[in-house]
Amino acid sequence: MSRSGPPQEWWTAAELAASGLPDLPTTKRRVNDMALRLGWANAPGKSRKRAARGGGLEYHWSVLPARARVRLAITGAEEVVKPVRARDEVWAEFEQLGEQAAARARQRLEVVQVVEALVRSGSRRDAAVRDIAKRHDVSARSIWNWLDMVRGIPPEDWLAYLAPRHRRGPTGGTVIVDPDFGDRLKSDYLRLAQPSFTSCYERTRRWAAKEGVPVPALHTARRWYQRTTSTAMEVLARKGVDALKRLYPAQIRDRSGLHALEAICGDYHRFDVFVRMQTPDGEQVVRPQMVAFQDLFSGKILAWRLSHSANSQTVQLCLGDLIEHWGIPKHALLDNGREFAAKTITGGTPTRFRFKVTEEDIPGLLTTLGCEVHWATPYSGQSKPIERAFRDLCDRVAKHPACEGAYTGNSPDAKPENYASRALEFEEFRALVDAEIAAHNARPDRRTEVAFGRSFDDVFAESYARAPIRKATAEQRRLWLMGARGVSVNRTNGRISFMGNAYFDEWLHEHLGATVVARFDADALWDGLHIYALSGAYLGFAPCQEKVGFFSAEGAKEIKRARTNFTKATRAQLEAHRRLNAAEVAAGALGAMPTAPAPPPARVVEMPVPHKRAARVSRASAEDERPVEEVVTSLTRHRTARGARVEDERDLFARALEFEASLARGEALTADQARWLRGYQTHPDYRAQKLLAEQLGQGLRG
Secondary structure, three states: OOOOOOOOOEEEHHHHHHHOOOOOOOOHHHHHHHHHHHOHHHOOOOEEEOOOOOOOEEEEHHHOOHHHHHHHHHOOOOOOOOOOOOHHHHHHHHHOOOHHHHHHHHHHHHHHHHHHHHHHOOOOHHHHHHHHHHHHOOOHHHHHHHHHHOOOOOHHHHHHHOOOOHHHOOOOOOOOOOHHHHHHHHHHHOOOOOOOHHHHHHHHHHHHHHHOOOOOOHHHHHHHHHHHOOHHHHHHHHHOHHHHHHHOOOOOOOOOOOOOOOEEEEEEEEOOEOEEEEEOOEEEEEOOEEEEEEEOOOOOEEEEEEEOOOOHHHHHHHHHHHHHHOOEOOEEEEOOOHHHHOHHHHOOOOOOOOOOOOOOOOOOHHHHOOOEEEEOOOOOHHHOOHHHHHHHHHHHHHOOHHHOOOEOOOOHHHOOOOOOOOOEEHHHHHHHHHHHHHHHHHOOOOOOOOOOOOOHHHHHHHHHHHOOOEOOOHHHHHHHOEEEEEEEOOOOOOOEEEOOEEEOOHHHHHHOOOEEEEEEOOOOHHHOEEEEOOOOOEEEEEOEEOOOOOOOHHHHHHHHHHHHHHHHHHHHHHHHHOOOOHHHHHHHHHHOOOOOOOOOOOOOOOOOOOOOOOOOOOOOOOOOOOOHHHHHHHHHHHHHHHOOOOOOHHHHHHHHHHHHHHHHOOOOOOHHHHHHHHHHHOOHHHHHHHHHHHHHOHHHOO
């Protein structure tokens, strides 16, 4: 029997987009735009309201473009074949059924299996259906429907395909919502502003009515949204990344394989208490911060220090307290903050991810001591077990009765009524923190996997007694002290003035005026300074000098006694080093002195040519041209006339020549002879006699 038209005469926009007909858009939105542009809805008898749920319009095939109508008239639209649903989808839906629906599916499976068994035994199918219908009190039509539901399906999947489907809609699938409607509804609802679902639905419904998009009922849209949107996606879109992270359970780590001091965990905590304490800007009221280190095996807090801010110096000193009292840990789980990632703490660690990491980095404290550093995930309290202890201290310290009036609240909108009415003194607050941490460690009935009702102290002590513990040497203990460059040693007495205190030891005299590096504990300046050279070499320890009363007699006696002992010790040291007297040293030095060589004679004498502007010299008179011998003779007579001398000058000069000849031969002189020769060689008579001897020869001596 022939048809005058296509099998399907009325089409929705979605069906036309999926039909594949020529000259038609492939999306529903564009089909609606085409219908609006060509006025399909205004053509008489060519449009009608859709009878199914959701509403919308359907268009008669005659309004379609010519080529689309020809295709429908010649070949007809493809027959809609009921698709066979995928096996995984059917089983997924079966798992969502209630117990009652699952029981009905098992009842149908039993009936179908009996029918098929009778057919395989030789019975006719219709007879088997009628017989089983009577036995199970069901209609034969129902059994035929069940057989149709599993036709072509493997027997092992019949149970899922026989499950009731009426509650999932007439199509046997899931709830259908127009894609454009659903996209706009989700985009409006999945925002950080967290609008209500009803308000988003109303806005989307108004838009759909204007655009001619089918509108599902509110409960239908809600069920569609819940089925197509995961909880994790909704949390991420409406509450952010941090809320999404909380959906994922924290990792459970086993501590039973550790031992005491094998691994520690460190972090900073700011107390919600106003405390008056010293800062670099003077005394101020601040919220103090505490750096603490916890043993990961037992949970015991091993070391802690308070400061006005989070800084690497306090971390360094707190680590020093831990190593000094307990030992060197093998592993350290640290927060990735600047105070822990400072090069003085973890320098040389390749995975520091803070500051610039270079091969020339000086190893930090933990790196030098061979402690492996592990970095916790930033902004993740679950990664640091010590955060659990900090939560306890928030309640037991910040809300302690001693802090009444100084408690700030844990957030700006949680301030107490007596906010900032008082501030604790630092020493008072430190004593409170020390007491509460001691109580925290000693509290029994701990329910950890290693405590079993014991306290953290008991667990740590038991493991510490039999665990291999590494202790620090005296040289290693100085590594965690703070260093101050540019400290000068007094040029006069060797004293070092540092942070209002004076430090001195006798060995500092070897470094008068030098610039050195001082390592110290900021909380124990009176314990003294460890002094290093700028090159890093250790020089020694300088104790702190205590001040005494201005008129203190005991203080005066003490310093006098110390100075006397110092003087005696220095004199004894000098005598031990100075084993020769001055005369013995002088004699040895003179005997080792070389003899000056005689000047060589001039072979060619050149007469100087006077300058034309030089003054003319008058010719010498007869008196001036007298021989030198006469001049010497006259000088001798003149000196003799002035008075007799103890010894003639020529005899003294002859004696000096004998001593000089002895020294030239390598013979030693006595101390008196050497002293006389040195004195005579500087006398004018010696120089005059030597000049005469050089001009007249040896005859002058005799």
